[in-house]
Amino acid sequence: MSDATTQLIENLNALATGLFLLTAFGIVATRQARGCLHLFIAQSLLLAASAALLGLHFDSGHLYGVALVNVISKPIIVPWLLRRIAPAEIYTRREIDQVLNIPTALIIALALAIGAYFLGVPLANAVGPGYHGPNVPIGIAGLALGAFTLAVRREAMPLLIGLLAMENGAFLAGISIARDLPILVELAIATDGLIIVFIVGVLVRAVEQHVGTTAVGELASLKEVPAKRLAEEAAP
Amino acid sequence: MSERILFNLLQVVVVMAFAPLVSGVLARLKEMVQSKRGPSIFQPYRDLWKLFHKDEIVSEDSSWIFRFTPYVVFVAPIFVALLIPVLTSYPLFFAFMGDMLGGGFVLALGGFFATLAAVDTANPYGPIGASRTRMVGFLAEPVFMIVFFTVSFVAGSTIPYIVQQKWVTPLANFFAPSHVLLVLAFLMLILAEGGRIPVDNPTGHFELAMIDESKSLEYSGRGFALMKWGGQMKFFVLLCIFLNVLVTPWGLAGEQHLGAVLLAIPLVLLKLFCFVLVLVLIESSLAKLRLFRIAEFLGAAFVTSVAALIAQVFVA
Numbered sequence: 361m362s363d364a365t366t367q368l369i370e371n372l373n374a375l376a377t378g379l380f381l382l383t384a385f386g387i388v389a390t391r392q393a394r395g396c397l398h399l400f401i402a403q404s405l406l407l408a409a410s411a412a413l414l415g416l417h418f419d420s421g422h423l424y425g426v427a428l429v430n431v432i433s434k435p436i437i438v439p440w441l442l443r444r445i446a447p448a449e450i451y452t453r454r455e456i457d458q459v460l461n462i463p464t465a466l467i468i469a470l471a472l473a474i475g476a477y478f479l480g481v482p483l484a485n486a487v488g489p490g491y492h493g494p495n496v497p498i499g500i501a502g503l504a505l506g507a508f509t510l511a512v513r514r515e516a517m518p519l520l521i522g523l524l525a526m527e528n529g530a531f532l533a534g535i536s537i538a539r540d541l542p543i544l545v546e547l548a549i550a551t552d553g554l555i556i557v558f559i560v561g562v563l564v565r566a567v568e569q570h571v572g573t574t575a576v577g578e579l580a581s582l583k584e585v586p587a588k589r590l591a592e593e594a595a596p
Numbered sequence: 597m598s599e600r601i602l603f604n605l606l607q608v609v610v611v612m613a614f615a616p617l618v619s620g621v622l623a624r625l626k627e628m629v630q631s632k633r634g635p636s637i638f639q640p641y642r643d644l645w646k647l648f649h650k651d652e653i654v655s656e657d658s659s660w661i662f663r664f665t666p667y668v669v670f671v672a673p674i675f676v677a678l679l680i681p682v683l684t685s686y687p688l689f690f691a692f693m694g695d696m697l698g699g700g701f702v703l704a705l706g707g708f709f710a711t712l713a714a715v716d717t718a719n720p721y722g723p724i725g726a727s728r729t730r731m732v733g734f735l736a737e738p739v740f741m742i743v744f745f746t747v748s749f750v751a752g753s754t755i756p757y758i759v760q761q762k763w764v765t766p767l768a769n770f771f772a773p774s775h776v777l778l779v780l781a782f783l784m785l786i787l788a789e790g791g792r793i794p795v796d797n798p799t800g801h802f803e804l805a806m807i808d809e810s811k812s813l814e815y816s817g818r819g820f821a822l823m824k825w826g827g828q829m830k831f832f833v834l835l836c837i838f839l840n841v842l843v844t845p846w847g848l849a850g851e852q853h854l855g856a857v858l859l860a861i862p863l864v865l866l867k868l869f870c871f872v873l874v875l876v877l878i879e880s881s882l883a884k885l886r887l888f889r890i891a892e893f894l895g896a897a898f899v900t901s902v903a904a905l906i907a908q909v910f911v912a
Contacts, residue, residue, distance in 0.1 A: 368768040378773025378907035382780075385899045389892070463895045470902050477909060494773070494910035501906075 366417070370493065373413040377498040380406045380532060381473065384505040387525050388469045389462050393450045393517045397439060400521045400528075403502075404434030407528050410495065411535045418539055425543045426535055433550040438524065438557050442517070445561030447568045450517045459512045469505055476501035480533075487537050495536035502529025516564040516574040520557065527553055600689040603857050607682040608674050610861055615673075615832035616640035616825065618868055623799070625876045640828065644821050652817030658716050665713035666815065666822035672706030673829035680756050680833065681840045683860040685848040687757040695754035696837070697744055703830060707733065710823070714811035721803040725810030728887065732795060732807065735894040736788050742901040743781055747842075750774055750908055756837065760845035773911065777904035779843050784897035786838055788890070790831045793879040795890055805884075832868075839867050 383403040390396045408430040415423030458465060480497025487496070506529055509522030531549070534541075568574050620637035627634025636642075654663060676699040678690040694702070711729055714722035748754045750772075751762035763775055788795045791808030803810055812823040840848060847863035849856040885893055 364766060364768065367766065368771065371768045371771040371773075374907065374911045375771050375773045375776055377910075378777055378903060381903050381907065382777065382900060385896075385903065389896070389899075462892050466895050466899050470899060473903070473906055477906065480910070494907060497910045498907070 369413055369417050373410055373417065374494050376406045376410040376413065377494045377532065380410065380528075381498050381501055381505075384502045384525060384529070385466065385469055385473075387518070387521060388505055388509050388512065389466050390518075391462075393515065396518045396521050397442065400524060401435040401439065403525060403528055404430055404438075407434075407532055410532060414495070414535055414539070420539050422540055422543060422546070423535060426531075426546050429543075429546050429550045430531075433554060434524070434528075437554060441554065441557050442520075442561060445558065446517060446564050447574065449568075450515070450564075450574055459514060465508075465512050469508055472504040472508055473501040476504050483533075493536060496533045499529050499531070499533025499536075502526075502532055505529070514575055516560070516567065516576050519576065520560045520564070523556060523560070524553060527556075597689070599852060599854075602854075603684055603852075604678055604688040604690055606857060607684075607688070608677050610682060610864075611673065611677040611829055611832055611836075612825075614865060614868075615828040616644060618832055618835070618872065619828045621869065622872050622875060625872065626799075626879060629876060629880045640824075644825055647816075647821035647824070648818055650817040652819050654819070655717050655814065657718060658713075658814075661709065662713045662716045662814070663819075665709040666819040666826070668709040669706045669826035670822040670829075671826075672702050673826060673833045675702045676833045677829075677836075680837055681760060681845075681848060682836050683849055683857050683864060685757070685760065685845060685850050686852070687755070691757055692755065696747070696756050696759070696841070697754055699756075699833075699837070700740055700744070703833070704733075706826065706830065710811045714814075717814040719814050721806070721810045721813055724804070725806050725808070725813075728807045729811065732788055732890060732894070735891055736785055736897075739781055739785055739894060739897045739901050742898065742905060743778055743785070746774055746778055746901065746905045746908060749905070756841040760841045763842070764845055773907035774904045775842075777900055777907060779838075781897050781901035781904060782838055782842055784893065784900065786834050787878070788894055788897070790834060792875065794882045794885050794893055797884050800884075835868055835871060836864075839871055840864070 380403055383399045383406065386399040387396055387403070390399060408427040411423050411427040411430060415421070415427065460468070477497050480500045483500070484496040503526050506522050506524075506526030509525060510519055513519050513522060527549075564574055567576060567579070571579065617637065617640070620635075620640045623639070624634045624637045678688075679694050679699050679702075680696075681691075707729065711726040714726035716722075744754060747759055751759040753759060763769055763772075769775065787793070791798050796807040796809075797805070798808065800806060800809070803813070808827075812820060812827075815823050844867060847860065847867055849860040
C-alpha cells in the first residue's frame with residue numbers, strides 16, 4: 361500500500377471517529393426519541409465504517425467481520441426490535457424531559473470528552489508503539505457520553521439508546537486494541553446488545569402498561585396510599 | 597508590486613459587484629423551490645439603484661452614530677476583502693495587514709455600529725432586533741474563537757493564505773476529522789451570522805420576529821442602500837472565507853498574471869453558486885427556530901467546533 365493511501369485511510373478512520381464523537385454528543389442533546397434513534401443508527405454505521413477502514417489498514421479479516429456484524433445488528437435489527445416491542449407512543453411525542461437543560465448538559469458532556477483524553481492516552485500507550493490513532497480516546501469518550509446520557513435522560517427509550525451508545529464506545533476502542541479477536545466473541549457481543557434491547561423493551565412496555573407513561577424519571581418515589589384512605593376504602 | 601495592489605483592488609471590485617447577485621440568485625432559487633417564479637436575479641441591483649436615487653430622511657433626535665453607521669457597515673466588508681483570498685491563492689499586497697481574527701473583528705465592528713444605530717433612534721423595534729442580534733452574536737463568539745484556534749492549531753497560522761494550502765496538501769488532509777468538523781461548525785456560524793433560516797428569516801416582514809432586518813428599519817434612501825449593500829457584501833465575504841479558506845481552495849488563480857485572475861472570477865462564482873444551492877436546500881427544509889432555541893443551535897455549533905479540536909488533539 362502506498363504512503364498516500366495509508367494516510368488517506370488513516371484520515372478517513374479519524375473522520376469516522378470524529379463524527380462518532382459528534383453523534384455521541386447528539387444523543388445526549390436531542391429532544392426527540394426518534395432523533396435519538398437515528399443518531400444511534402448513524403453512530404453504529406460510523407463504528408462499522410471505522411472497523412472496515414481499520415480492517416483495510418491492518419489487513420485483518422476479523423475487522424471486516426466486526427463491521428458486517430455491526431451493520432446487520434445495530435442499524436437494522438435494533439430499530440426493528442424497538443418498533444415491535446416499545447410502545448409507539450414514544451415516537452410520536454415531540455419533546456422529552458431532561459434533568460439538565462440542553463446547553464448545560466452539552467458543556468458537561470464536553471468536559472467528559474476532554475477528560476476521556478487523559479484516560480485514553482495512557483491506555484493507548486499501554487497498547488504499544490504499533491498503535492496510533494484516535495480510536496481509543498474517542499471510544500472512551502463515547503463510553504463516558506453514553507453513561508452521561510443514562511444520567512440525564514428521564515425517558516426509557518433514550519436511556520436504552522444511551523446504554524447501547526456506551527457499548528458502541530467500548531467497541532470503537534476495542535477494535536483498535538484487540539484486532540484479532542475471534543469472530544465468535546464479536547457475534548456474542550452483538551447478540552448481547554440485542555438481548556439488552558429486547559429485555560429493556562419488554563420492561564418499558566410493562567412500565568407503560570402499569571404506570572401509563574414511559575417517563576421513568578418521574579418514577580423516583582413510591583406512590584404510597586395514605587392508611588386513612590385505605591381504611592375508608594375497606595369499610596364503605 | 598503594483599500588480600499585487602491591482603489584484604487586491606480587483607478583489608474589492610468583485611466583492612462589490614457580485615455581492616448583490618449572490619443575494620439575488622439565493623432569493624430567486626428559494627422562490628423557485630416554493631413553486632413561485634420569484635423576482636429577477638438582478639433585482640437587488642435595481643433596489644440599490646432605486647434607493648440611491650431616493651431622498652434620505654434622518655430623525656432629528658438621532659445622533660451622529662445613526663448617520664455614520666451606513667459607511668462603517670459598507671466599508672467593513674471591503675476591508676476584509678483586502679485580507680482574504682477572494683481570487684488568488686497567493687498572498688496579495690494587503691494580506692499580511694491582518695489575519696482571520698483581524699477580519700472577524702473588522703466585520704464585528706460593522707455589526708457593532710449597526711446595533712448602536714438601531715438603539716439610537718426611538719423606533720421601538722430597533723432595540724429589540726439589536727439586543728437579539730447581540731444575543732446571537734455573543735453565542736456565536738465562542739464558536740468563532742474555537743474555530744480559529746483549531747485552524748491555527750492545525751495550520752500553525754491564522755493567515756488565510758497559509759491555512760487554505762494546509763487542507764489540501766496532501767489531499768488526504770481534506771478528510772481529516774478536524775477539517776470536516778470545522779466546516780460543519782462554520783456552516784452553522786454562517787447561518788447564524790448571515791441571518792439565514794434556522795436562526796432568522798431574511799424574507800420575513802413581521803417586525804416582532806425580526807432579528808437582523810429590524811436594525812435597518814429606520815434607514816431610507818442612500819443610507820439604507822449602503823446598509824443593504826454592506827450586508828450583502830458581508831455575506832459574500834463570509835462565503836468567501838468559508839469556501840476559499842476552509843472548504844474548497846480550488847479554482848483560485850495560482851499565477852501572477854491578469855488572465856489567470858480574471859479566469860478565477862467565474863470559477864469562484866461557480867463555487868459560490870454550488871454553495872448557494874446547498875443553502876437553499878437547508879433554508880427550504882428547516883423551520884425557523886424559536887428565539888430561545890437559538891442557544892441550542894449555537895451550542896451544537898460550539899460542541900462541533902470543540903469536537904474538531906478534540907479530534908485534532910487525539911489524532912496528533
